[in-house]
Amino acid sequence: MISLVRYLAADVFRGQRFLAPLLVFLGVMGMLFAYDPGPQLSAYSGSAALIYPICAWLAVVVATSEDVVRREITVVSAGGWSRVLSAVAVTTVLFGLGVAVVATVWAVVASPRPYTFGEFLAGLGAHGVCALLGAGVGLLFARPVFDAIGRTVLAVFAVVVFTYPLGRWTPLGWVLDVLGHNQFSLAVLWAGVCGAVLVSGAVVLGVRRV
Amino acid sequence: MGTACGYLDGVLLDQVSKRYGRGPWVLRDLTLEVSGLVVLTGANGTGKSTLLKIAAGVLKPSSGRVVRPASVGYVPERFPSDVKMSASSYLAHMGRVRRAAAKDVLERLGFVGSLTAPMAELSKGNAQKVALAQAFLATDLLVLDEPWTGLDPEAAAELCVMLEGRTALVSDHEGHLASATRVDLAGGHVTIELSRVVGLDALEALEGVQSVLSRGSSARVVVAPDRSDQVLAEALRLGCSVRSVR
Numbered sequence: 001m002i003s004l005v006r007y008l009a010a011d012v013f014r015g016q017r018f019l020a021p022l023l024v025f026l027g028v029m030g031m032l033f034a035y036d037p038g039p040q041l042s043a044y045s046g047s048a049a050l051i052y053p054i055c056a057w058l059a060v061v062v063a064t065s066e067d068v069v070r071r072e073i074t075v076v077s078a079g080g081w082s083r084v085l086s087a088v089a090v091t092t093v094l095f096g097l098g099v100a101v102v103a104t105v106w107a108v109v110a111s112p113r114p115y116t117f118g119e120f121l122a123g124l125g126a127h128g129v130c131a132l133l134g135a136g137v138g139l140l141f142a143r144p145v146f147d148a149i150g151r152t153v154l155a156v157f158a159v160v161v162f163t164y165p166l167g168r169w170t171p172l173g174w175v176l177d178v179l180g181h182n183q184f185s186l187a188v189l190w191a192g193v194c195g196a197v198l199v200s201g202a203v204v205l206g207v208r209r210v
Numbered sequence: 211m212g213t214a215c216g217y218l219d220g221v222l223l224d225q226v227s228k229r230y231g232r233g234p235w236v237l238r239d240l241t242l243e244v245s246g247l248v249v250l251t252g253a254n255g256t257g258k259s260t261l262l263k264i265a266a267g268v269l270k271p272s273s274g275r276v277v278r279p280a281s282v283g284y285v286p287e288r289f290p291s292d293v294k295m296s297a298s299s300y301l302a303h304m305g306r307v308r309r310a311a312a313k314d315v316l317e318r319l320g321f322v323g324s325l326t327a328p329m330a331e332l333s334k335g336n337a338q339k340v341a342l343a344q345a346f347l348a349t350d351l352l353v354l355d356e357p358w359t360g361l362d363p364e365a366a367a368e369l370c371v372m373l374e375g376r377t378a379l380v381s382d383h384e385g386h387l388a389s390a391t392r393v394d395l396a397g398g399h400v401t402i403e404l405s406r407v408v409g410l411d412a413l414e415a416l417e418g419v420q421s422v423l424s425r426g427s428s429a430r431v432v433v434a435p436d437r438s439d440q441v442l443a444e445a446l447r448l449g450c451s452v453r454s455v456r
Contacts, residue, residue, distance in 0.1 A: 003306035010303065014294040014328075069286045070293065072268045073344065076284035076353070077307050080267060210270065 004087035021057040033110035044123040045179035047103040052134040055096040059138025096131030122184040129192040136198025220245035226274030250381040252395035253438035255455025266353040283348030287355040289341040293329035315343040319365040334360040352378035400438040409448040
């Protein structure tokens with residue numbers, strides 16, 4: 001699994017399609033933290049909301065980095081679709097966690113307010129959960145569940161856009177709600193469980209689809 | 211429908227059928243046991259690539275059972291031409307994925323070019339040699355779809371030598387492996403479904419056409435496997451639309 005994740009990550013870096021979501025992430029983070037972003041955990045709500053679509057985008061990039069034919073070779077080399085799709089999910093989550101770490105550290109460095117270690121960990125957890133949710137949404141509609149990239153982009157965009165107005169009806173809303181109140185609660189943990197279910201469901205659906 | 215690993219070093223396809231969605235059956239109740247070198251022959255559209263993908267584990271059969279060994283190497287019909295990764299990096303990664311050491315396949319096939327440049331910059335033949343090199347990392351079974359595509363005569367001859375003694379399922383139009391067991395997938399005929407049919411009489415008169423069944427503007431043409439390419443070309447030249455070939 002580790003060698004497969006290393007290969008997929010190397011392929012994503014070579015392909016450079018990850019640069020677009022990364023640059024959008026860095027640009028918006030720069031804007032969010034240009035001035036005093038407010039109390040410690042509240043300051044994380046903007047970056048947590050941003051990580052969700054960024055990680056959905058990254059998930060699509062990771063899932064479609066190999067073209068169909070090369071993916072077939074990888075599947076045969078690795079010994080089956082389930083291994084490859086699991087590795088795609090792990091790679092996506094690792095990219096998401098990397099983005100979550102950057103977002104969490106960014107606030108600590110850019111904000112004029114001091115952060116306790118507990119607040120840092122709470123922020124890291126919240127960002128990680130939002131990354132997981134985004135990764136789940138991206139993988140759920142990427143190849144091999146949806147073969148055409150156009151359908152993937154439309155579906156992911158639609159789900160991401162409709163998530164925000166639903167507010168506290170969605171796991172993302174639970175996280176943003178508690179952060180917005182400068183708090184941390186078990187709701188974040190439950191949202192993380194939902195994210196893990198989404199990612200696992202995407203792998204299972206992909207394996208059944210092929 | 212089922213798939214399992216551990217069938218010695220060959221592959222067993224037992225009563226395998228395949229259709230894509232609700233489309234026509236590409237394969238019906240096919241049973242094939244591969245041990246040693248087996249060459250698949252058959253006209254275009256007879257399901258060779260589909261069968262190879264099922265044997266390799268890329269596709270699941272719609273029904274039937276497949277038993278294959280743990281280590282399978284696969285070369286697709288067309289290796290992608292836009293790979294950004296270098297050949298050396300790709301082969302190193304594939305070796306790690308398989309936990310297998312690199313072999314001298316590239317040297318034996320006469321690879322010429324940069325191993326560190328992106329594979330997109332390689333010629334078609336050299337990219338094919340990289341595809342073969344990753345497949346030869348497998349220890350048990352090779353599944354090769356038209357592996358001679360793009361190879362120069364020396365490399366093609368060397369590939370034949372490399373396949374001797376291996377267990378492999380290979381599709382081959384050009385008769386490179388004369389001594390191998392041959393399996394003709396066409397099963398006696400190829401069925402071409404046409405729509406917007408014009409010049410039906412001309413099609414009927416072509417050599418190899420066994421029957422023509424006309425239904426409105428559509429037609430089903432049954433043709434001998436060795437003449438299917440010519441009939442297909444003539445149908446297209448006449449302006450017919452080809453709905454399926456199987």
